[in-house]
Amino acid sequence: MAENAVQRQTILSLRETIARIENGCPPPAMPTTREPDPAGFRRDREGASHRKALPLGIPPLDGVLRGGLPLQGLTEIRNAETRDAGAAAGFVTALAVLYQQERKSKGHLAPVLWISQGLAAREAGHPYAPGLKSFGLDAEHFLFVSARTVKDALWITETALSVPVFAAIILEIRGNPTSLALSESRRLHVKARAGKVPLLLFRQAGEEEASSAFFRFRIRPAPTGERPLPDGSVLCGSIGHPAFHLLVEKSRFQASADIFLEWNPHDRRFYPIDERRNAALQTNDQPENPVDPLSASAGRSRGAQPLGRLLAFARAS
Amino acid sequence: MARSRWGASWLSRGRPDHPPVVFAAKIDNAMRLVALDALAERIGLKRGQGAAEARAMCPSLDMIAADPAADQAFLEALADWCDRYTPLVALDGKDGLFLDITGCAHLHGGEKGLVSDVLSRLFALGVEARATVSSSAGLSWAAARYGHAHVIAPEEADRVLAPLPVAALRLPEEAAAALERVGLKEIGDLLEAPRAPLARRFGSLLLLRLDQARGQADEPLSPRLPVPSFSAERRLAEPLIDEEHILELTRHLAKDVRSSLERQGEGGRLFELLLFRVDGRVFRVKAHAAVALNDAERIAALFRERLQAVHDDLDAGYGFEILRLAVLRSERLDPAQQDFSGVPDESQPLAAFVDKVSARFGPDCLMQAAFAESHLPERAGGFVPLRNIAAVMDAPAEGKTFPENRPLxxxxxxxxxxxxxxxxxxxxxxxxxxxxxxxxxxxxxxxxxxxxxxxxxxxxxxxxxxxxxxxxxxxxxxxxxxxxxxxxxxxxxxxxxxxx
Structure with missing residues (x-):
């Protein structure tokens, strides 16, 4: 019986360690009557529980994110198809603008660093400085690096994470390369938290993949509203502020969420799309010309193949 | 050629049994000999002889096509190697080097010691060379090619020059032939002749060369490379192979450089590390700094990344015997004082980051946005290599506004x-x-x-x-x-x- 209790104690302490590493509250089902471990596993729980966050100002999204965007550590943003890279780049840039604003309010003029795999920029276009500027980003405080390989990009990212100057670091990767798997993302996450820098991993045309990010968002394009006129009406047939369809695929706290957002470059903040349009968008979700999504994964097994994919085996004899 | 065939120590071990070696090239539509080794000279072959004739004289002749580009590369490599004696090394035509050793000779045991050191080291490397130290470049040229003296004092110039042939004056071939035709075979004859008729008949070049050889006219040497304003070097008894040791030594050298940089109130922007390999090859590794630097740790960190990047090209072989750190470009560096406001100066870590990345991936890898006055979208804004770090950290000037409808x-x-x-x-x-x-x-x-x-x-x-x-x-x-x-x-x- 006593042995059993010791085992239980070990398991409990391991669970708590995992919870502490994952930087969240311990699962509520766990009994927490135990005294603090002498090894000090629970020492900084108070610090960890109120995580530094940047609220987005949209209650349903902030609820899912437990207060807002993490101010340090890894956040992943992905899009499924290359042609959606514009929308995802917009969302990433918007987050970078928010981070930059946050640093500015503290009195630092901090630059944003965008590290891009060369292939990603060739496929989906280069970031365009006037466009970034009209999107609300401080383009004078913006550095861009184009790395030839994923390994180079990772090296630059790690170097950048060790210097405390950047408001945000964006790492743009195409597909699901083997050189950026779970262990590498874990390493980046730990480094970003140690350096107290937000790292946005922008996975272009990539699949869902296990990673150490706090959150993983999937961005899909969404039709914009119409341009408002001074008298309160809208200009018919015009294209208004950029809109996004945001799916929270991974979150440590709650189930996934599905939210439509609009970015206002003048106010530099997100707004929710109003109810009527939201409802229309949710129903009108079927594309007319669907394209079989092909991810840009390279050198990686794609998990279980759907049944009927392999029609005939090669002849053995 | 001999080195690559018989190994670097062919001179000291003795020449293997091999037929005479000559180099031939096409001159005036005929294959003629342009260079020959000592054995070929001994059997009576001459420079400028036809290739067919030479073959007839010696059927076993080993004839190789001349490669001027390779000769030039070899001479430049040799000039790099000579950097160990003085930073002022000038190329002289296709087959010679001038070393300005003013103020350097005492470091190598006087002029005699220096010449014998040069010759014995070159001998060990398998290079046949002749050298003379004198007070003028022309005299050294003449004595090294036609004379025997190693060190010539200024007052001995005329005595040494007199018995040498007029070709030793670096004259064009036809001028030398014309002099010989009138019986002026030795320089001594010229020294005694009246100057005015000589100048009238053979042009002013003859007298200029004569004066240069006697040390009466100045002759500026143009060194191959600009002399670095600051440098430090370390000679090692045991060659270094390990990269860690090289970096450690670089840090020590950086400390030496730092003190002289500090005295001048400057910081380096472009550094060069020269690695002299035991077998005579010299590697030059350059590293740019984003801001003026004089901190030893950061200079060493620059080279850490740089050595990583050039790792494949840098073949340590049997090790490096001399390391030299030179500052090729420097800028004014105002000593900064830490203030008490508690806000850290953020441009320093950024500069360190920029240095690290550009040392590894080249100076044009990091880019910043540049806006231009143009209506065409591709010209209006783009990215240019990062040059000015301060602009990234400072408050922006009121920038121009762009039309809103520009893509991301x-x-x-x-x-x-x-x-x-x-x-x-x-x-x-x-x-x-x-x-x-x-x-x-x-x-x-x-x-x-x-x-x-x-x-x-x-x-x-x-x-x-x-x-x-x-x-x-x-x-x-x-x-x-x-x-x-x-x-x-x-x-x-x-x-x-x-x-x-």
Missing amino acids: RIFAHPEPVEATAEVPEGAPRSFNWRKTRYRVTRAEGPDRIAAEWWVDGEDHPTRDYFRVEDQEGRRFWLFREGLYEREVTSARWFMHGVFA
Whole structure:
């Protein structure tokens, strides 16, 4: 019986360690009557529980994110198809603008660093400085690096994470390369938290993949509203502020969420799309010309193949 | 040639049994000998002889096609090697080097010691060389090629020159031949002759060369490389192979350089590490710094990244015997004082980051946004290599504003699309891009951008830009090139960028 209790104690302490590493509250089902471990596993729980966050100002999204965007550590943003890279780049840039604003309010003029795999920029276009500027980003405080390989990009990212100057670091990767798997993302996450820098991993045309990010968002394009006129009406047939369809695929706290957002470059903040349009968008979700999504994964097994994919085996004899 | 065939120590071990070696090249439409080794000279072959004739004299002759580029490369490598004695090394034609050893000789045991050191080291490397130290470049040239003296004192110049042939004066061939024709075979004859008739008959060059050889006229040497303003070097008894040790030594050298930099109030922007390998090869590794540096740790860190990057090219072989750190470019560095406000100066870590990245991936790898006064989108804004770090950290000047409807991503080369429009001048209704059909639900435009005639010429087509949204909410930036009926009959459509 006593042995059993010791085992239980070990398991409990391991669970708590995992919870502490994952930087969240311990699962509520766990009994927490135990005294603090002498090894000090629970020492900084108070610090960890109120995580530094940047609220987005949209209650349903902030609820899912437990207060807002993490101010340090890894956040992943992905899009499924290359042609959606514009929308995802917009969302990433918007987050970078928010981070930059946050640093500015503290009195630092901090630059944003965008590290891009060369292939990603060739496929989906280069970031365009006037466009970034009209999107609300401080383009004078913006550095861009184009790395030839994923390994180079990772090296630059790690170097950048060790210097405390950047408001945000964006790492743009195409597909699901083997050189950026779970262990590498874990390493980046730990480094970003140690350096107290937000790292946005922008996975272009990539699949869902296990990673150490706090959150993983999937961005899909969404039709914009119409341009408002001074008298309160809208200009018919015009294209208004950029809109996004945001799916929270991974979150440590709650189930996934599905939210439509609009970015206002003048106010530099997100707004929710109003109810009527939201409802229309949710129903009108079927594309007319669907394209079989092909991810840009390279050198990686794609998990279980759907049944009927392999029609005939090669002849053995 | 001999070194690559018989190994570097062929001179000290003795020449293997091999037929005479000559080099031939095509001169005046005939294959002639341009260079020959000592054995070939002994059997009576001469420079300028025809190749067929030489073969007839010695059937076993080993004849090799001359390669002037390789000779030049070898001479430059040798000049690099001579950097160990003095930074002022000048190339002399195709087969000689001038070393300005003013103020350096005492470091190598006097002039005699220096010459014997040079010759014995070159002998060990398998290079046959002759050297003379004197007070003028012309005298050294003459004595090294035609004389025997190693060190010539200034007052002995005339005595040494007198018995040498006139060819030793670096004259053009026809001038030397003309002198010999009139019986002036030795320089001594010229020294005694009256100057005015000589100048009238053979031109002023003869007298200039004569004066230069006697040390009466100045002759500036142009060194191959600019002399670094600051440098430090370390000679090692045991050659270094390990990269860690090289870096450790670099840090020590950086400390030496630092003290002289500090005295001048300067910081280095461009550093060069010279690695002299035991077998005579010299590696030069350059590293740029983003801001003026004089901190030993950071200079060493620069080279850590740089050595990583050039790791494959840097073959340590049997090790490096001399390391030298030189500052090629320096700038004024005002000593900064830490203030008490508690806000750390953020440009320093950024500069360190920039140094690290550019040492590894080249100085043009990090880019910053640059805006230009242009209406054409691809000219209006782009990225240029980062040059000024302070601009990234400072508060921005009130920048110009851009039209709002500019895309977030732009294609370096606009991609052709097939578009159909309701009216020729109007917005597209649908288009094919990358083999997928998109139906346009909303469009804004046209945004007409004419070509810049002062750059592109007057007949460059105008572009009509449209901002379109497809059914799923993707927003694209399309343009039609050319105006109907005025510029083109059938316009082409292009995809230039994507919006958020």
